[in-house]
Amino acid sequence: MRNKSLLIIGLLATLAVVATLVLASPADAGKLEEAIAKTPQGIGKGLIDPGAKPGFMGIPGAPKTFWLFYILWGMWVGWIFSSVGAFGGIMAGVGHITVFGLADYGRAFKKTSPELNKLLTDSIRTSNQYLVGLSALISSVTYYRMGRLVLPLGLCLAGGGILGAYLIPVLTAGKIDLSMYIGYFGIVVFAVAFVLFYETTPKGQASKKAAKAAAQAFEAAHIKKTETDKAQMDEWARGVHVRHWGITKIVFTFYGSEFSFNPIWPILGGFVIAAISAFIGVGGGFLYVPFLTSVVGLPMFIVAGTSALAVLVSMITSIFTFMFIKSVPVDFLLIGTELVGIAIGSVLGPMTSKYIPDIWLKRLFVVLAVYVGVGYLTKGFLGYSVMPGM
Numbered sequence: 001m002r003n004k005s006l007l008i009i010g011l012l013a014t015l016a017v018v019a020t021l022v023l024a025s026p027a028d029a030g031k032l033e034e035a036i037a038k039t040p041q042g043i044g045k046g047l048i049d050p051g052a053k054p055g056f057m058g059i060p061g062a063p064k065t066f067w068l069f070y071i072l073w074g075m076w077v078g079w080i081f082s083s084v085g086a087f088g089g090i091m092a093g094v095g096h097i098t099v100f101g102l103a104d105y106g107r108a109f110k111k112t113s114p115e116l117n118k119l120l121t122d123s124i125r126t127s128n129q130y131l132v133g134l135s136a137l138i139s140s141v142t143y144y145r146m147g148r149l150v151l152p153l154g155l156c157l158a159g160g161g162i163l164g165a166y167l168i169p170v171l172t173a174g175k176i177d178l179s180m181y182i183g184y185f186g187i188v189v190f191a192v193a194f195v196l197f198y199e200t201t202p203k204g205q206a207s208k209k210a211a212k213a214a215a216q217a218f219e220a221a222h223i224k225k226t227e228t229d230k231a232q233m234d235e236w237a238r239g240v241h242v243r244h245w246g247i248t249k250i251v252f253t254f255y256g257s258e259f260s261f262n263p264i265w266p267i268l269g270g271f272v273i274a275a276i277s278a279f280i281g282v283g284g285g286f287l288y289v290p291f292l293t294s295v296v297g298l299p300m301f302i303v304a305g306t307s308a309l310a311v312l313v314s315m316i317t318s319i320f321t322f323m324f325i326k327s328v329p330v331d332f333l334l335i336g337t338e339l340v341g342i343a344i345g346s347v348l349g350p351m352t353s354k355y356i357p358d359i360w361l362k363r364l365f366v367v368l369a370v371y372v373g374v375g376y377l378t379k380g381f382l383g384y385s386v387m388p389g390m
Contacts, residue, residue, distance in 0.1 A: 032057060032329045039113035046112035056102055057331045063101040067337050074341020077131055081285060082139040082349025087365055089282025090189055090372055092128040106178045121178050122328040125281025126319060130335045131342050132283035133315035136308045138346035143305025147239020150302055152250045154309030156263045160270030161310055165317035168278035173326035183380020185280045190373025195290040197366045200359055240302060254302055261296050274314040283311040300361050
């Protein structure tokens with residue numbers, strides 16, 4: 001069963017790679033060249049200097065960073081996504097928006113070249129999703145082999161997410177300027193931070209006894225490693241055990257604790273999450289995580305892998321839609337370099353996350369979410385960020 005599932009995931013990845021090569025057509029380059037041609041020439045913000053060195057997507061004067069920083073940032077994005085099951089897309093966005101300076105550069109064209117401004121917004125959204133897509137692929141395979149991926153739940157989320165990941169790019173591509181994009185980016189991230197923070201409080205944890213019991217058993221077996229826990233590890237070696245598949249109820253166990261869910265809710269949840277995440281150009285893990293921990297009541301140790309599978313499918317759908325239907329151009333040299341780091345970080349994440357207590361994984365996410373959320377919310381709607389470095 002697992003070998004067949006891994007084969008399906010591998011075929012999806014192959015399809016994504018082949019389609020990417022096919023979709024990198026002259027039409028994309030032509031759309032970018034047309035936007036550049038309409039932009040006033042000169043030296044300064046909001047202008048194109050034909051004599052300047054090519055930067056992002058080959059645009060003269062656009063930001064360009066030393067290749068090693070792309071790899072290092074990719075490692076960070078891959079590690080945090082594969083460890084927490086979320087925030088990889090947010091960190092990919094932070095890299096493109098702030099660290100590599102693409103947002104400030106693109107915002108300068110809001111009045112002088114609105115078409116280029118919006119094209120850069122769509123390119124950033126699509127670039128984020130490439131990074132998260134590879135991390136999701138590696139994480140899905142790794143966590144499934146470790147017995148830390150709930151396959152039926154991930155497939156339900158992914159099934160609902162396909163429609164949302166398709167509709168939003170079709171409806172919004174070419175219509176969102178960078179300032180609006182950054183502001184909404186911040187709102188969504190900041191709101192989710194409160195949900196995760198609540199889960200770290202005694203009241204929030206009290207409602208998830210099964211998840212807490214499973215997390216404690218997993219931590220004891222992999223972190224504390226008592227003699228009794230070592231003996232139980234043989235029995236629990238396969239991690240997730242699906243006990244019952246049904247139209248209205250699916251039951252599975254993880255480290256001695258039983259969980260169940262009605263498939264209709266993750267399908268609906270997947271649609272909403274994929275739609276929101278496609279709008280801001282991220283994987284949606286930052287929404288899948290609170291959904292899986294708060295609504296479904298799962299421990300964090302199986303949330304990362306389960307959300308990764310759902311993210312993988314929605315990323316493939318969204319990238320295809322942006323590039324094939326809306327002809328959004330991307331910088332494949334930048335993305336390709338970052339993907340090297342993504343691959344490294346995504347392999348390290350599952351190997352190291354099992355040594356980090358469940359509650360600290362959530363707290364790490366909360367801190368990052370508050371910082372990024374407040375920073376981009378104020379930058380998008382006030383014109384400046386109250387958080388340093390944003």
